[in-house]
Amino acid sequence: MRIVETDPKVLTLPQERLERVPAWGGASDSLSYVYRPSTIEQVQAVLQLARTNGRSVGLRGGGNSYGDAAMNAENILLDLRRMTRVLEWNPENGRIIVEPGVTIAQLWQYILEDGWWPPVVTGTMMTAIGGCAGMNVHGKNAWPVGPIGDHILAFDMMLANGDIIACSRDENSDLFHAAIGGMGMLGIFTAITLQMKRIYSGLLDVATESRPNLAAMFAYFEEHLENSDYIVGWMDAFAKGDALGRGDVHKANYLPPGVDPAPSQTMRLDKQHLPPTLFGIVPKSIIWVFMRPFMNNPGAWLINNGKYYAGKLTGPTQTRQPHAAFHFLLDYVPDWKRAYGRDGLIQYQPFIPKETAQDAFREMLQLCQKRRLPNYLTVFKRHRPDDFLLTHGLDGYSMAMDFRITKGNRSRVAQLARELDEIVLQAGGRFYFAKDSTLRPETAVAYLGQQTIDQFRALKQRCDPDKLLQTNLWRRVFG
Ligand SMILES: Cc1cc2nc3c(=O)[nH]c(=O)nc-3n(C[C@H](O)[C@H](O)[C@H](O)COP(=O)(O)OP(=O)(O)OC[C@H]3O[C@@H](n4cnc5c(N)ncnc54)[C@H](O)[C@@H]3O)c2cc1C
Structure with a gap:
């Protein structure tokens, strides 16, 4: 509706x-x-x-x-979004205290020239730290460093009665672990203390190569997990048969101290900013208009195919890329979601244990194709468990799938989501509230467990009776 x-x-x-x-x-x-x-x-x-x-x-x-x-x-x-003050910044130890409306964009631009980078960033820099903590977001480095909650040292939280309490791993620890990822249901973060990551260059070493199918995608991840600071896969969800799950992988590593001969230059903000035009000519703000005709099954098939074969033809590449360019690829095309049309899109991102993920993802991709509802953009990440109460994290993989919504397919997509939910539950998987539009109460009970939900409700009763x-x-x- x-x-x-x-x-x-x-x-x-x-x-x-x-x-x-x-x-x-x-x-x-x-x-x-x-x-x-x-x-x-x-x-x-x-x-x-x-x-x-x-x-x-x-x-x-x-x-x-x-x-x-x-x-x-x-x-x-x-x-x-108007609570955007940086309350304290210590460039010696990388600790920062911010108000909740400070965005990831503000954060990295504030600290970069002191030689620091946020430990976890999302695929867009438009997210605010309060919202990131509310969902306990992860980045392309979810395996080595966990979600953002693992880098939050403390926060002040306003309860529903207006009182403010301090939370950390030592103080109100139960609330600390439940409010991070708690969807803003326990209180309002008013100040958040985070530990930033020391860097020695404004550039990352980035390697890209294409993989012919799902098994090869998994094999690449397992082989490169331990020597990658960041690792992410893109999949062509239209490929079938032996090519099912084919795509590209991108891995990136920080430059160690001493490798970048001029770090103060590469860390300058003007060296990070995304270019305002594509190929130096097309203003980025209108690119979504050109994408619009391709946001249907044949068009998305063409784009996914084209991207895969372009990557295959180019072969493996090694480049040095600014941090912002590597992380915020989705911000290259402002308003790209408008290309999906007036009924927009939803995303479905299940998290599945490593032992069952490959079979489950195969089944899910095949089911989407069978129902003629292929996802137009598919992103693949590796995760690790964490100790937050409503976590989506586990020792396994996630697959983020974007579905276009139209008047004609809305109920079919909802039905598909129910079928996908079954596969995820069978595989011992979890869901992510930041991406969710379709989860039902019984599915939440099935993956979180009644005990966890009761525990969260008890904390809510305490904070917000x-x-x-x-x-x-x-x-x-x-x-
Ligand atoms: C293009 C794109 C790429 C993305 N990439 C990633 C990614 O790589 N990894 C990832 O994990 N997610 C990703 N996301 C999802 C996004 O990061 C999460 O939804 C995040 O929570 C959004 O932050 P926000 O500030 O916009 O929060 P909102 O969406 O506005 O809010 C998120 C939640 O936080 C709560 N909240 C907001 N402020 C506070 C506060 N001060 N105190 C307590 N609770 C609060 C809200 O009630 C809500 O439940 C992506 C989203 C987009 C659109």
């Missing part, structure tokens, strides 16, 4: 606050009363306002969750 109509009861809140807020993928949206505070006192005032009006409060960082994680239909949405903090995702899966 695209539109949620306003309930007349809501009219006590000012109409001028009403905004239509989309899921990042654009496949759904809802009307909310949006507040954008810039201070702690203003956040407290919004919580009070919600109480007075009998409304719930959803939190929103950069709004980059593909589905409904940062939406709160007919209620208040607290958009934290009146259930003030809610989102569409929360009501859909746990409501």
Whole structure:
């Protein structure tokens, strides 16, 4: 459903606050009363306002969750993007304290010229640190360094009653491990302390090569895991038979001290910025228009095929690439999601143990093809377990699959997701709320376990007894 109509009861809140807020993928949206505070006192005032009006409060960082994680239909949405202060930075030890609205883009640009890089970054730099902690995001280095939570040293969290508590591995440790990845349901991060990663160059050593099928993709990962700082695969989800799961792999390594003869030059911001044009001519802002005709099954087949054969023809390559160019490939084409059309896209990203992942991914790719719902963009990563309560992490692999949504296929995609869920559960897998649009309560119980959910609910009862903090995702899966 695209539109949620306003309930007349809501009219006590000012109409001028009403905004239509989309899921990042654009496949759904809802009307909310949006507040954008810039201070702690203003956040407290919004919580009070919600109480007075009998409304719930959803939190929103950069709004980059593909589905409904940062939406709160007919209620208040607290958009934290104006809380962007760096509260403390120590370039000697790489510790930084930031407000939750500081984006990954602001963060790396703030620290880079001191010789540091964020330990974990997402595929877009538009995400905010509060939102990244709320979902416990991972990067292309998920295997060696884990999710962002493993690099958060402490945070201040405002509870639903407006009080602020400090959490770390030593203080309120249960809340520390549940609020990271807790989808903003326990409290509002107001200050987050992170440990940055020391680097010795603005460049990474990047190696790329194509792999002919799924088995070869897995073999490459297992062989190169221990000697790669970053490793990620792209797959052509249209390939069949012996070529099923073919694609490219990209691995990257930091340069050790002394290798880059002029690190202060390569770490300059102007050496990192993504170029404003493609091939020096086409403004990036209009590229999505040219992608639009290809966002259908034949067009996406052509692009996936073309990309695979281009990589195969070029053969293995070794280059030095700026950090930003390697990490934020998806930001090269602003608004690329608009190419998917007015009904947008959803992403489905299961996490599967290494022992069962290959068979499960094979079955999933084949099922998508059989249902004539191939995913247009498929990304493959290796993960490790972590100790956060609602974690998606495990010793295994994830496969992120983008599905175009149209009026005609919406219910078929939902049905496909149910079939895929079964494969994931059979394989002992997990799901990721940042990417989710389709998970059902029984599936969440099946993979998280009732005990874990009860534990989370007990913490929520402690931090938010009146259930003030809610989102569409929360009501859909746990409501
Ligand atoms: C192009 C693209 C690439 C991506 N690549 C990756 C990737 O490589 N790895 C990965 O893990 N994810 C990836 N994602 C998903 C994205 O990183 C997550 O959804 C992330 O949570 C988005 O951050 P955000 O600031 O936009 O948060 P939002 O989407 O706005 O919010 C995310 C969650 O955090 C909660 N929240 C927000 N602020 C706070 C706060 N101050 N306190 C408590 N809770 C809060 C919200 O309620 C919500 O539940 C990608 C998304 C896109 C669009």
